[in-house]
Amino acid sequence: MTWLQSIVIAVIEGVTEFLPISSTAHIKFTKAIMGMDPHEAFSNMFDIVIQFAAVMAVIVLYWKKFLDFKGIAFYVKLIIAVIPALVFGLLLKKHINNLLGNVTVIACITVLGGVVLLFVDSWFKKPEVHDEERITNAQALKVGLCQILSIIFPGLSRSASTIIGGMAAKLDKKVAAEFSFFLAVPTMAAATAKDILDTYKKNPEVFHNTDNLGMLVVGCLVSFIVSVLAIKSFITYVQKHSFRAFGVYRIIAGLAILALIYTGVIKKEPKETVVPKPAACAQHVTESYLVNQ
Secondary structure, three states: OOHHHHHHHHHHHHHHOOOOOOHHHHHHHHHHHOOOOOOOHHHHHHHHHHHHHHHHHHHHHOHHHHOOOOOHHHHHHHHHHHHHHHHHHHHOHHHHHHHHOOHHHHHHHHHHHHHHHHHHHHHOOOOOEOOHHHOOHHHHHHHHHHHHHHHHOOOOOHHHHHHHHHHHOOEOHHHHHHHHHHHHHHHHHHHHHHHHHHHHHHOHHHHHOHHHHHHHHHHHHHHHHHHHHHHHHHHHHHHHOOOHHHHHHHHHHHHHHHHHHHOOOOOOOOOOOOOOOHHHHHHHHHHOOOOOO
């Protein structure tokens, strides 16, 4: 991974992590276009760590919510919502490993997810919950169960699945989007810690490279700053507009990637089984917890 590649990926992560367009899909597409090795240990760890840096933007913007330790109900709802993804992420490890390496499949899911976003606003017109504090444990569980869809279908987007799940549970768009943001925090905290530990155990030399550490620090800073701007803009946008624009964008982006694959600009993954490096396996499993992105 070069410095330029790391900054490009960090910007893309910051922009896409909280939008319903899949950060994972965009990072996979970008790496494929730039011809990067999908199994490079540091590159895969970089993806996860900068995702957590993006999630830190949520804590900064909503610090009153996260630091209000008297509001135990808030933490309970997050725990309830995150459990399904943690469980299914482990159970579907092999499935996740296979699909995350297939750019063609991710592109197709990107298109199909776009089609869903074209109509989602017309499906859920009568929200009943307009404040996060009114979310029940049952509704939190429904959002968590919907997050499983982003595990089964990489490229669907963790944000899209949880926001749509929230709307299906009668949350208005703003509350659904914010709860999706909150849910990313405990998930990515665990994912980042696990991936760093696994990488250190299997590829300790990664941490001895000064350039690697420098890219990681700069990548986290870029991802964080861009995420702060993206979150503010997204919340403002969804309060005034539908998700149709995101649907159209996903369809165009997915079809463009399929065209690049068909013309050979993006190389397909080899059909024979490829055994990734240990850190790459950890990356694939932990990516399943995101919405991602």
